[in-house]
Amino acid sequence: MHPVDGHDPSGSGWHGQRAHRKGYACRVSVRCFLGHGASGTAASMAPFVEGLRARGIESTAIDLPKRKAEDAVPAFHEVVPSAADVVVGGHSYGGRVASLAAAEPGAPYAGLVLFSYPLHPPGSPERTDARIAHWPDIRCPVLLLSGESDPFARIQLLRTAVGLIGDAELITYPRLGHTLKPVLDDALDRAAAFLKDLRVA
Secondary structure, three states: OEEEEOOOOOOOOOEEEEOOOOOOOEEOOOEEEEEOOOOOOHHHHHHHHHHHHHOOOEEEEEOOOOOOHHHHHHHHHHHOOOOOOEEEEEEOHHHHHHHHHHOOOOOOOOEEEEEOOOOOOOOOHHHHHHHHOOHHHOOOOEEEEEEOOOOOOOHHHHHHHHHHOOOEEEEEEOOOOOOOHHHHHHHHHHHHHHHHOOEEO
16 A cells, blocks of 8 residues: 545545556546445435536436345345446445445446445444455455544554555545545545546456
């Protein structure tokens, strides 16, 4: 991993960590599909999809069943196209479901965007390994954005875990918990830049 630290001109105070970006054959315009958190719905992702659309990214929020993330993957596949120009992701639970889909053999996705990934239940960091066991199987570029005070992701555990993904960038925000609302504009700026830079074979 190559650490990248700095401060955003907007004052959000982000910190970054980036793995080496692989070379791809050509840049494409992608379609982004985002899942919601465990207590949300597609409607709760409206600020994310509307913000990405305003930044020139075709984006859609999807509804997921309220069940174990692994059991929600079939429902995810029913509403998300299996195509090389598709980027998947979501907030918390929705991102976890998308990451499981992206780790499947032959997954075609151009990229994966994880907002506030739930590395472990609050107060149970020992359950981290079960939620990242599939990360080494993710072959597409990944962008993670997380608050440094998120009770669902102890920051040092998250920084270490990112090393399991071959092509990943982690952006963190000091003093933020399991929400990115206070820095959503900055987070979406970074997500849009990541998405516009994706290349596929």
